[in-house]
Amino acid sequence: MSADPVLFRDLAYVFIAAVVGGALAWIARQPLVLGYVVGGLLISPFTPGPSLSDVHSFELFAEIGVVLLMFSVGIEFSLRDLHRVRWVALLGAPLAVLLTIGLGAGTGAALGWPPLQGLMVGIVISVSSTMVLARLLMERGELHSRHGRVLIGISLVEDLAAVVLMVVTPELGSLETKRLLGLGAALGKSALILVPFWYLSSKVFPPLMTRAAQTRSSELFLLFALAVGLGTAAATQAMGLSVALGAFLAGLLINESDYAHEILARLLSLRDAFVALFFVTVGVLIDVRSVLSNLPLLATMVALVVVGKLVLRAAVVWALGQPLSTSLLVGTGLAQIGEFSFVLVQVARSAGHISQDVYQTTLAASLITILLNAALFRAMESWVGKLGLGGRRHRKELAVERAGLRDHVVLCGFGRVGSAIGEALESFGIRYLVIELDPDVIKGLAARGVPCLFGDAGHGRILEHAGVDRAALAVVTVPEADRARLAVQGLRRLRPDLPILARFHDAASRDGLLRAGADELIQPETEAAATLIRHALRRLELPQERVLAYLGRFRGAMERAQANAGAAEALPAVEEVVMGSGPLADQTLGEARVRERFGVTVVAITKARGPVLHNPTADTVLRTGDRVRVFGLPDQLASFRREAGG
Template sequence: MSHLPVLIIDLALILAAAGVTTLLFKKIKQPLVLGYILAGLLVGPHIKFIPTVTDNESIHIWAEIGVIFLLFSLGLEFSFKKLVKVGGSASITAVVEVVSMLLIGFVAGLAMGWSTMDSIFLGGILSVSSTTIIIRAFEELNVKHKKFAGLVFGVLIVEDLVAILLLVLLSTLAVSQQFAGVEMLTSILKLCFFLVLWFIAGIFLIPTFLKKTRKLMNDETMLIVAIALCLLMVLIAVKVGFSAALGAFIMGSILAETTQAEHIEHLTKSVKDLFAAIFFVSVGMLIDPRILIDYAVPVLIITLATILGKFLSSGLGALISGQPLKTAVQTGMSLAQIGEFSFIIATLGVSLKVTSDFLYPIAVAVSAITTFTTPYLIKASEPFYLFLERTLPKKWVAALQRYSSSTAGITTLSDWKILLRAYITNTVIHSVILVALVFLGSRYLQPFITEHIINGDRGIIISLILTLILMAPFIWALSIRRMQRTAYSHLWLNKKYTRGPLIALEVLRIGLGTFFVAFLIFQFYDTFVATLIAIAIIIAGIFVFSRKLQSFYDRLENRFLGNLNARQAQHAQPEILPWDTHLTELIVSPDSVLVGQTLVDLAVREKYGINIALIERGKRMIPTPSRDERLYPHDKVLIIGSDDQLATVKPLFEGQGDPHEEHDFPKNEMTLQKVVINSQSPIYQQTIRDSGIREKSQGLVVGIERKGIRILNPDSNLVFENEDIVWIVGNHKKIPELLK
């Protein structure tokens, strides 16, 4: 009989233990992550009465592969475009929570007599909530359609990026062993530089590659290509000094912008589940039960700090961002746990040998306890809000309600804000590209040409010219390209005192372009006079060939934007905050009693208080459908209503076949927005029917607030008055026209 390698024996033991605990935890309806950790505890070196893993080093390699695929899958769900659209409320809530928990963890560690490094890592461990656990809890409790769930998902998206930043900063801090401000700032700038560069290059190249090879791709080749791209980015990230986890996350987020994102996520799910299971089992293997017994008090203290700290910080962040008290309470109690990123941060401390042996098992124990408490906290959030509403002074509740109402709605940007935002974005993006091209030309192109093609000065000159040709379109875009022409002309023509700052901005742009050219030339030559001559020639050439450069750059930009927008992203949806009313998507089940009936026969507005804003039928979109429109099987319906109304009507759409199934379909056009009527508004003193809102904005008036009185589902004969606050669901591009 041939000898069986130890690795295979250990892997069989790990997967057998994971399989048994998975079945057990499925039976008792608990998160599988806890089952994997228990399996690791059983097969780890600290429990001797059953067979244990012997080759820990090989298992750590498997676990690192698990981290790579776990972060890759999180990247596929992340998407930088979602981050841009996540909205101010989620961003503010996430920042307040992360900063607060970093401080709470650090102070708690020091108060218990831990070292500075242990306390810093504890703060990092506590600062990030668990996406996996929250999504599972929302599905089990059937609350994904509720208003606060959208805010929680937005917070989790921001936290994912913050966790990546923490991995980089904690790695830098662990290596330097001190708070080196310059070194930390350098790490942040380096991370930002490579994030922008990788995102731009990835979006420009990878969707085009997938599009060109689409006919050659079957499931097998798509899986191989996706994993190859993931591991290639891992190699690049490690090469430039970052972690493998960061590279996997970045590639996942790039692929999330492609039309193949869902397909890739489906194909890689089994691979991710396998290696993630090994990772979580390896987490359990590092737990020493004796340490948990010895540190039972710190585990209890940190658990309470996690639950109370996250509830208070997330709730406070939500209130500051303009959310009502109910949403803030529900959000805070939903985020009160730690999870997968916390494990990865704890693993980082162990691998770098900068944290004590007790920190890792304590973090796992706290995660296990808070995982158990999360569903109960979510269930208790609404009763606790009702308790607070009864207990708090009425003035406080009314003030919070006024504050949340005043922060919602459409905000118009001034011409200066529009112009400066465009200039800053343009400068950052093209500066990153130009710096990358300079180093590409001086570090790689020039040595290659002088060593393999032409030696001496001629090789250097050819390298310089080729690099300048590559840089020319981006120098033109940075220094000369016109942006936001309408806002620029308004500022130039209407306000003479703004011409000076506008001229200064243009001079600054040209100066930046000149700087990058000089920076490139100094990589090849030190002669000052030669540099001045070269810069003069280049600037003249850019002006002479401006049209050709513009045409070439436009083609590059169109390809990039086409790739970026190929997959429709879900828009962050504003909410009627005081009324607890918001948008959600439902699908008409073939078993639904609604099938075949017209909207006027269904009378859902009269019976349930909801409005149907849009019907998606195959590739056809029907915004603000007429009363004679019928519902058919598999129609995707965008509905506006309160949490209770949506919960009541949801079973009607889903039928009796599978009442718990949820479907999320991105809608690119329909949003809920607030318009404030004044005497200059074109719909002032008109009835809802005569205003043409349905025709002009494909919109539906769902609510009006007039002198403190709220009118939900107003009659079509109601006349708009001055200072009416009107809530409209419709085409997000057309509704702002009503402000003019």
């Protein structure tokens, strides 16, 4: 059997474009989805350079990406998360979707569009990108904040709404009796399929999945899950319904089992590969010339998404009893379109409801709104924190007992790390004040009588209200590097002599915090490593004094590495140095003052005529020919090597 060289060349183009676009998006700290679409533009027939020969074949491949995406959405669909914000999500999301569809139809009528085009534009922009939203919240550490929970709850219901819209969109058209009957038939089929669906989910699939799991074969287990997903999608397609609906229902089948997490973990890599292929194909289909010739339409769609959706979502959430701050953040997070809009616009194009110009403009509008969303969300969060928009009825809850606070600790951020520090301070009777952006956290602290402020710790006015001029210490635990750096800068500007502790995760954030004025930096990963080392060595029943000595060297090296971060990027290392006849020969370690003079730690000494001395004492004599293992930074090791005469 001979392989088609053109097909494999095109397949290589697609995945190379995905890697290049994804890497560019990662460097620019943008969603990977955006990078995949940009990668597709690079190999599009409408742009110079290499291009795909048979785009239609890859459109078929991309359908697998849609199926796997909807399958995984069904597996991940969390009724528990939905229950926590059920009223806002269950009432607010459908209402917001309907209002957005109405906004699209009304705008189309005002601009003279055909009625069906305005309706389709409203449908396409009515749902937001769950992938973009989840990534944004996870990166900012706000997935479990109040606005994070509301956003996720609404996006889950919007996912359901997208499935429904995929079913009804092909039947929409002129409001003739035949069309209405077709729409009723589609909804009836969707309802009818739920009867065998629930029977299969409760009676048939659980024992089959148990049998598949009992084989202890990861290949069979994954193949069984794929058979369920693709088989259900094929069944719904055979009934004249969307494959996306079948894939979503199959995911719900898996979701009800005990094996959902395992299946999802095995499915993710395959799903991500095909989803990347889907978005690259979307980029391939964008005709830049068509988009440029329809700039008024593009500007209208971007305005509908960024301004229209933001205002409508924020108004709906606020009307359902959420604080204004939460409402604005939710509206901003949902002011974008992504993967479900791509699928919906393809369904609308296949049904002949929209022109090629509208299709191309929708793809371009999704790129622009995704690009704008992260920056807009940061700006909105900063603005909300600066103005303290918590709603009048929440002002009392967010009030703080600042009068009389002196020699207290200002704690910026009260997540898992910040709350643990707060508990320790309470245990020792030390007063502290919390600055936090999550209204739920502030409400709980106020109820306990803990002084607290709602707002962004990066704003000077918030820090002034926190009594920084009278504080004894500031601890910055916010996970986002930019916000942490701004908080440290603000603290240092108000109090040049205030001790400031901060957490960091990588070299870039560490350097930024040091430049901002932090006195001491703590990396959670380093502390976790030290704890694991201690427990591991104790489990191996090694002597406690040796364990503590090693941990002391480990922590000392990490602290020295952080202290010298501004001068050198190198990491500490262990090096063996052979003692020569230099100044250190015939001196004890105590007399040579190795640690004080060079900053290195002697780990072991292999004597020229004798045993290996681990963790040598201060009385150990350095002799010519001894092999000394030392631990330190490269410049420290070089200085010791010169003096040792090696």
